[in-house]
Amino acid sequence: MKILLMGHPNVGKSVFFNRLTGAKVLESNYPGTTVDFTRGWMRLEGEEVELIDVPGTFSLEPKDRAEEVAVKMLAEHKDSVIVCVLDASKIERGLYLALEIIERGYPALVALNMWDAAEDKNITIDVEKLERILGVPVVPTTAISGEGVKELVSRIHEAAPVRIEKIIETAGGVRDAGGDERATVR
Amino acid sequence: MEKKLSEMDFDEEGTVKEIEENLRVQVAGMGIRVGKGLRMATKQPIKGPVVVEVDRSFTSLGLGIAKKIVVAVE
Numbered sequence: 001m002k003i004l005l006m007g008h009p010n011v012g013k014s015v016f017f018n019r020l021t022g023a024k025v026l027e028s029n030y031p032g033t034t035v036d037f038t039r040g041w042m043r044l045e046g047e048e049v050e051l052i053d054v055p056g057t058f059s060l061e062p063k064d065r066a067e068e069v070a071v072k073m074l075a076e077h078k079d080s081v082i083v084c085v086l087d088a089s090k091i092e093r094g095l096y097l098a099l100e101i102i103e104r105g106y107p108a109l110v111a112l113n114m115w116d117a118a119e120d121k122n123i124t125i126d127v128e129k130l131e132r133i134l135g136v137p138v139v140p141t142t143a144i145s146g147e148g149v150k151e152l153v154s155r156i157h158e159a160a161p162v163r164i165e166k167i168i169e170t171a172g173g174v175r176d177a178g179g180d181e182r183a184t185v186r
Numbered sequence: 187m188e189k190k191l192s193e194m195d196f197d198e199e200g201t202v203k204e205i206e207e208n209l210r211v212q213v214a215g216m217g218i219r220v221g222k223g224l225r226m227a228t229k230q231p232i233k234g235p236v237v238v239e240v241d242r243s244f245t246s247l248g249l250g251i252a253k254k255i256v257v258a259v260e
Contacts, residue, residue, distance in 0.1 A: 061214035067218035088208065186215040 002050045002077050003042075005068065005155065006101060007085035008094060009056030012113045014038075015143040016085060017053040025053060029059055038076070044156060052077070058093070060100045074101070081159045082108045083152070088118035088125060088140065098134075099164065107159040108136050111152055115140040133170045135162040187259055192236060192252035194226040200257035209254050216245045218255070 005013040014025045021040030038053040057070035074082070082101050086094030089142040091112070102108050112118075112125060136154040141148030188203055202222045205213060217240045218224070227244055228237035237246045247255075 059211060061211050061215075064213060087243075090217070090241070092241050093243075094216075095214060108190055123242070 001044075001047075002052060002080035003044075004052050004054050004073065004077055004080045004082045005085055006054045006074065006082055006097070007113075008058055008087065008090075008097065009057060009066075009086040010137045011056065011085050011094070012143045013056065013085045014053055015031045016083070016111070016113070016141075016149070017051060019143055019146060019149050021051055037069060042153075044153065053081075057097065058105070074104070074106070078106075079105070081156055082106045082154075083111055084108055085113050085143075087114045088112040088157075089114055089121050090125055091118075091123075091125060099167070100135070102136065102162055102167070103164040105161050107161050108132065108150065109138060109140040109155060111148070112138060112140045113143050114143070115148065116142045120156055134167055135170070136160070188256055189259060191224075191226075191238070191247070191255040192249055194236075194259065196226055196229055196259060198259055199223065199224035199225045200259040202255060203258045204256035209251060212257070214236070214249065215219050216247075217241055217243070218245065218247075224257070230235050 005016055008012050016039060017023065017040060019027055020042045021039050025038050037055060040051045042049050042051050054070045054072065054073050055066040057067040059172065060071050062068040084098040084101055086098065098110055112127065127138050128141055134179045137158045139148050139152040139155060141152055145151060187237045194200060202218060202224065205220060206241050222240055225239040226236065227239045233249050235246045235248050237244050
């Protein structure tokens with residue numbers, strides 16, 4: 001099994017990677033630090049699994065070199081579990097990417113990272129409801145301090161592919177004729 | 187009143203009305219979609235980028251992109 005860390009630039013994927021593998025990948029506080037990908041190994045339920053730190057991408061429609069790498073990596077690892085790392089304070093655009101990944105049929109988990117920063121901004125997220133809508137594990141995390149990381153790891157085995165139609169239905173949204181999904185959370 | 191996103195004044199608020207077809211997917215990942223409310227946060231001189239606030243977070247857009255987005259302002 002392989003685990004791919006995917007998400008927007010500057011959401012903390014590399015911090016996660018370092019936490020999980022014990023490696024020392026360069027982290028910085030500006031976006032686009034990871035242009036190439038990094039591989040590492042971690043132990044999961046007594047088994048060695050490969051973890052890949054994918055460069056940040058805004059969507060699965062690549063617009064630059066780093067995004068091309070990200071999309072290619074996803075295509076090359078059809079059998080992996082994807083950890084979608086989101087900035088909890090910018091949740092909507094993060095979910096856009098997460099939904100694109102789920103739509104392509106990958107088993108996924110959502111890490112609502114930078115949870116502390118979201119709290120500072122007075123942003124509250126109904127995690128249970130989000131989990132119910134998406135049908136995949138959703139875990140609030142603060143990778144830099146390690147909060148929630150254990151829970152995330154313990155739930156990796158729960159990740160399973162979800163049909164996008166199911167999510168749209170649960171969210172009470174509509175899919176219009178053009179195939180352009182618009183899920184509205186009420 | 188409708189105007190291009192690039193023509194919005196500093197601190198002006200508006201709602202996205204139209205996005206050029208080939209640009210839609212690109213800006214959707216940045217949180218900009220038809221119907222979204224936004225605020226002009228910074229405009230840079232000499233054809234520089236604009237920074238807009240969407241959902242309490244900031245996104246910078248090239249002027250070329252900003253010209254292709256139509257916004258309804260009060």
